[in-house]
Amino acid sequence: xxxxxxxxxxxxxxxxxxxxxxxxxxxxxxxxxxxxxxxxxxxxxxxxxxxxxxxxxxxxxxxxxxxxxxxxxxxxxxxxxxxxxxxxxxxxxxxxxxxxxxxxxxxxxxxxxxxxxxxxxxxxxxxxxxxxxxxxxxxxxxxxxxxxxxxxxxxxxxxxxxxxxxxxxxxxxxxxxxxxxxxxxxxxxxxxxxxxxxxxxxxxxxxxxxxxxxxxxxxxxxxxxxxxxxxxxxxxxxxxxxxxxxxxxxxxxxxxxxxxxxxxxxxxxxxxxxxxxxxxxxxxxxxxxxxxxxxxxxxxxxxxxxxxxxxxxxxxxxxxxxxxxxxxxxxxxxxxxxxxxxxxxxxxxxxxxxxxxxxxxxxxxxxxxxxxxxxxxxxxxxxxxxxxxxxxxxxxxxxxxxxxxxxxxxxxxxxxxxxxxxxxxxxxxxxxxxxxxxxxxxxxxxxxxxxxxxxxxxxxxxx
Ligand code: F0G
Numbered sequence: 199x200x201x202x203x204x205x206x207x208x209x210x211x212x213x214x215x216x217x218x219x220x221x222x223x224x225x226x227x228x229x230x231x232x233x234x235x236x237x238x239x240x241x242x243x244x245x246x247x248x249x250x251x252x253x254x255x256x257x258x259x260x261x262x263x264x265x266x267x268x269x270x271x272x273x274x275x276x277x278x279x280x281x282x283x284x285x286x287x288x289x290x291x292x293x294x295x296x297x298x299x300x301x302x303x304x305x306x307x308x309x310x311x312x313x314x315x316x317x318x319x320x321x322x323x324x325x326x327x328x329x330x331x332x333x334x335x336x337x338x339x340x341x342x343x344x345x346x347x348x349x350x351x352x353x354x355x356x357x358x359x360x361x362x363x364x365x366x367x368x369x370x371x372x373x374x375x376x377x378x379x380x381x382x383x384x385x386x387x388x389x390x391x392x393x394x395x396x397x398x399x400x401x402x403x404x405x406x407x408x409x410x411x412x413x414x415x416x417x418x419x420x421x422x423x424x425x426x427x428x429x430x431x432x433x434x435x436x437x438x439x440x441x442x443x444x445x446x447x448x449x450x451x452x453x454x455x456x457x458x459x460x461x462x463x464x465x466x467x468x469x470x471x472x473x474x475x476x477x478x479x480x481x482x483x484x485x486x487x488x489x490x491x492x493x494x495x496x497x498x499x500x501x502x503x504x505x506x507x508x509x510x511x512x513x514x515x516x517x518x519x520x521x522x523x524x525x526x527x528x529x530x531x532x533x534x535x536x537x538x539x540x541x542x543x544x545x546x547x548x549x550x551x552x553x554x555x556x557x558x559x560x561x562x563x564x565x566x567x568x569x570x571x572x573x574x575x576x577x578x579x580x581x582x583x584x585x586x587x588x589x590x591x592x593x594x595x596x597x598x599x600x601x602x603x604x605x606x607x608x609x610x611x612x613x614x615x616x617x618x619x620x621x622x623x624x625x626x627x628x629x630x631x632x633x634x635x636x637x638x639x640x641x642x643x644x645x646x647x648x649x650x651x652x653x654x655x656x657x658x659x660x661x
Contacts, residue, residue, distance in 0.1 A: 341513065
C-alpha cells in the first residue's frame with residue numbers, strides 16, 4: 199500500500215452503509231462501512247485506520263447527566279456497560295502553576311476512573327459494541343492499564359477476557375487488577391508492540407474481539423475526556439484552555455482528543471481558534487511520535503528497542519499515529535521527550551499538591567516544564583495536563599520516588615528522639631542556609647551541604 203495522507207475531514211454526506219446515522223470511514227481511502235454488521239478494525243480495501251462518523255453532531259447544550267454517558271449524543275449508543283466512569287477531577291495546582299510559570303495550570307486526573315485509568319472511558323463503549331456484534335471473548339495487548347480496564351468491564355458484561363502482557367514490564371497494581379477480575383493473563387516474552395502483533399493476528403482469525411485502541415469505538419469513549427475538559431474549564435475560566443498536554447504511548451488519546459475537537463468545530467460548538475494545542479509527551483527511551491514530529495514524517499517509524507521507567511508508555515509503534523500526528527500539527531501543538539528522572543521529579547511535584555499519579559501520567563507535567571523552560575510554551579498560556587493513571591497502579595515506582603520508611607524502636611522515646619533528630623538537622627540546614635544568604639562565608643555553605651548530605655542519607659537510606 200502506498201501511504202496516503204490521512205483524511206480526517208468530517209463530511210456532510212451520509213453513506214448508504216450508515217446505521218441510525220452512524221458509520222465507519224477509512225481515514226486513508228475514504229471507504230465507508232456499516233458500523234455493526236461485521237467485525238472489522240481496519241479498512242477491508244487498504245488496511246487504513248477506521249473512524250466512527252455521525253450524521254448529527256451535538257453542541258454542548260445537548261449533553262445531560264454525568265460521566266461518559268452524559269455525552270451519549272456524541273456516542274454510538276444511549277448507554278453502555280458502566281461502572282460508572284468519567285466525571286474525573288480537574289485539579290487546580292497553584293504551587294506548580296507558579297513554579298512552572300504559566301497563567302493557569304489544571305490537572306485532569308483520569309486516575310480517578312473506576313479501575314484507575316482513562317481506559318475505562320473507552321471500555322464502557324467498547325464492551326457495549328462487543329455485545330452488539332455478539333462476541334463473547336474479549337482480548338487486548340497491554341502495558342497494563344488496558345488489561346485492568348478490559349478485565350473489569352468484561353467481567354461486568356459477563357464476558358471472557360484474554361490479555362497479553364510484556365513479561366516483567368507491567369506494574370504490580372495493574373496485573374493484580376486483571377488477575378482478580380478473572381482475565382486469562384498471558385505473559386509474552388517480548389514488548390508491548392509484539393503483544394499487539396499477536397492479538398491482532400488472533401482477532402483477524404476470529405479468536406477474540408480486539409479492544410485495543412486500534413478499535414475505533416474505544417476512542418469514541420475516550421473522546422469524552424476532551425468534552426469534560428472543555429465544559430469544566432469554560433465553566434471555571436470563561437474560556438477554553440490554550441493547550442492540553444498528555445502522555446503518548448499508542449497515541450489513542452491524542453487521536454481521540456483531536457476527534458473531539460474536530461466534531462465540536464463541525465457542530466459549531468467552538469471555533470477553530472478555540473481548539474487547544476495538542477501537545478504530546480513521550481519518554482526519551484520510547485519516542486517515535488516525537489521523532490515523527492521533529493523529522494516531519496507522515497507516520498512513525500517503529501522503534502524495536504524501547505525502555506522507560508514509565509512502563510505504561512513503553513511503546514515503539516504507536517498504531518494511532520496516522521490519526522494523532524495530524525492532530526498535533528493542525529492544532530499548533532508539538533511533541534517532546536522527557537527523561538525518566540524528569541518524569542520522577544514531576545511525579546513528586548504533582549504528589550506534593552496531594553495528587554497521586556503513576557509515572558507515565560507525570561510525563562505530561564514533566565513535558566510542560568521542559569517546553570516552558572525552552573520557551574515553546576508561553577507564560578500567558580492556560581494549560582491542562584492530563585494525568586492518565588493513579589499512583590497505586592505502580593506502587594514500586596511510587597515508593598522509589600517517595601520518602602523511605604525509617605525503622606524505629608518500639609517506644610515513644612525512640613520515636614521522639616528520631617523526629618527531633620530530623621528536625622534539628624533540618625533546623626541546622628535552615629540556619630546555615632540563611633547565614634550563607636547574609637554573608638558569603640564558605641563554612642556556612644559547607645555546613646549546610648553536610649547537613650543536606652546527612653538528610654539525604656537518612657531519608658533515602660533504602661536506596
Ligand atoms: N498513560 C497511561 C497511564 C497509559 O496506560 C497509557 C497507555 C498511556 C498514557 C498512553 O495512552 O496509548 O492513548 O497514547 N496504556 C496502554 C495500555 C497502551 O496497554 O494500558 P495512548
